[in-house]
Amino acid sequence: MKKINLKKAAAIMMSLVMVLGIASCGSEDTASEASEAEDNTAETVDYENSERIKEIKESGKLVVGTSADYAPFEFHTKVDGEDTIVGFDIAIAQKIADSLGVELEVVDMAFDSLLISLDNGDFDMVMASLGATEERKKAVDFSNPYHQSTHLVVVRAEDADKYTTAESLKGKPVAAQKGATLVPEAEKVAGAENVVQLVKVNDMVTELLNGKVEAIVLDSVIANGYEAVNDELVAVDIGLEPTSDGECIACKKGDTDLVGYVNEVIAGISEDEINQMLLDAQILAGIIEEE
Numbered sequence: 001m002k003k004i005n006l007k008k009a010a011a012i013m014m015s016l017v018m019v020l021g022i023a024s025c026g027s028e029d030t031a032s033e034a035s036e037a038e039d040n041t042a043e044t045v046d047y048e049n050s051e052r053i054k055e056i057k058e059s060g061k062l063v064v065g066t067s068a069d070y071a072p073f074e075f076h077t078k079v080d081g082e083d084t085i086v087g088f089d090i091a092i093a094q095k096i097a098d099s100l101g102v103e104l105e106v107v108d109m110a111f112d113s114l115l116i117s118l119d120n121g122d123f124d125m126v127m128a129s130l131g132a133t134e135e136r137k138k139a140v141d142f143s144n145p146y147h148q149s150t151h152l153v154v155v156r157a158e159d160a161d162k163y164t165t166a167e168s169l170k171g172k173p174v175a176a177q178k179g180a181t182l183v184p185e186a187e188k189v190a191g192a193e194n195v196v197q198l199v200k201v202n203d204m205v206t207e208l209l210n211g212k213v214e215a216i217v218l219d220s221v222i223a224n225g226y227e228a229v230n231d232e233l234v235a236v237d238i239g240l241e242p243t244s245d246g247e248c249i250a251c252k253k254g255d256t257d258l259v260g261y262v263n264e265v266i267a268g269i270s271e272d273e274i275n276q277m278l279l280d281a282q283i284l285a286g287i288i289e290e291e
Contacts, residue, residue, distance in 0.1 A: 047264060050257035053100070056124060062097040062104055063123035066090070067111035069200045070177075072221060072281035073129040076108075088281040089127040089247075092146060096265050110199050112179030115140055118252055125258065126250040129219060131181040131242075140253055143262045145246030147274070151185060152223040152235045153215040156208065160234040163215055169238070172214040175204040185240050186217045208233070221278070225287035 047053060056062055066089065068074045074087040085106045097104035107123050114126045118140060129149070132142040153174070155163045163169055166189045176186035178197040186195045196213050198204050204216045209232060218226075223235035249266075251258050 045260060047257050047261040050261070052255065052257035053261050056258070057100055057102060059102070061102050062093070062100055062125075063107060064090075064093045064104065065107045065109065065114050065117055065123040065126045066128045067114060068106075068108045069202065070129055070219075070222065071285035072225065072278070072287060073219075074127070075285060077284060086281070086284055088147075088278050089129060091277040091281065092249075092266075092269070093125075093127050095269065096262060099265050111177060112199065115250065118250060121252070124251070124255075125262070129247050130250055132245055132248040132250075133181055136250070140250040141255055141259050143249040143251070143259055144266055145248050146266050146269070147278075148246040149242060150220040150237075151182065151217060151240040151242065152220045152237050153189075153217055153240075154205070154208065154223045154226055154233050154235050155215045156211075157232050157234045159214070160236065163236060164238065166238045166240070169215055173212065175207055175213040175216045177201060177204070182217045182219075189217070189238070189240070190215075205233070221282070221287075225282065225285065228287050 066074045066085065068076055068085045068087070070087075072087050073089045074085060076083055077086055078084070079086065085108055090104075090106060093106070094104050105123075107117075109117060111128060114128055114130075115136065117123065118126050126140075129147075130136075130142075131149070132145070136142070153163065153169070163172075169189050170191065171194060172190055173194050173196055174186045174190040175196045175198060176182040178199050183195060183197060196204075196207065198207070201216075201218070201222065204213070205226060207213045208216055215236075216223075217240070218235075220235070226233050227235040249259075249262050251262070
């Protein structure tokens, strides 16, 4: 394993966007009393004492769906000898559960089944480095973003000088995770007919190393992580544009009180805390070795 000190870790961490502010309302002149009343009501919604939040508290657990093959966001590792799902997203989910005073229960399943299971009521929310795209917003309600990704491609080290632009990958077989927002990005680069969709990231890496695909489109933290631990791989910035406003928590359509509560928790997490949670997850995943 390559060794990266903590100073260098900052260089491979993606930019983080925290939604810390609350929009303020007001006017220079006296507004109508009705409008002011509506604004004040919106600003003082007591989500914590809503029936939905009481329901979760009474159940004693917050159930979160994820696809735990996306280190350092969500992945399996041994904790005290037991297989445990951990990661950056899971750390944020734990903060939400702690704020509710309940146990966190994590359900692991295929990424492309998560939103269907959410709609079926199998869990309270989904946390899986999930981009809030316009298409997904039709099916679920999203929290404010807790993280903003940048996207890179991973190529074989021997091809680092060959694949440096989106144009260089046109018509080439490129892999992306099935059901992820990275699929349309890969399609723009390589053409839809050339995109190989696989459920697990490790399977995509295997295909790349075996020469079955020429590149993988990944979140920058994931891409830099694979480069850090494997001399045969290199992460390359080919100028991909994000396809969503950032990673968000998905709740069932109409679950507005839970979304409102989650937004309050997100707003209470400092940027320093976010950076530390992401760094801790990278260390736990073996992407960065702590000195």
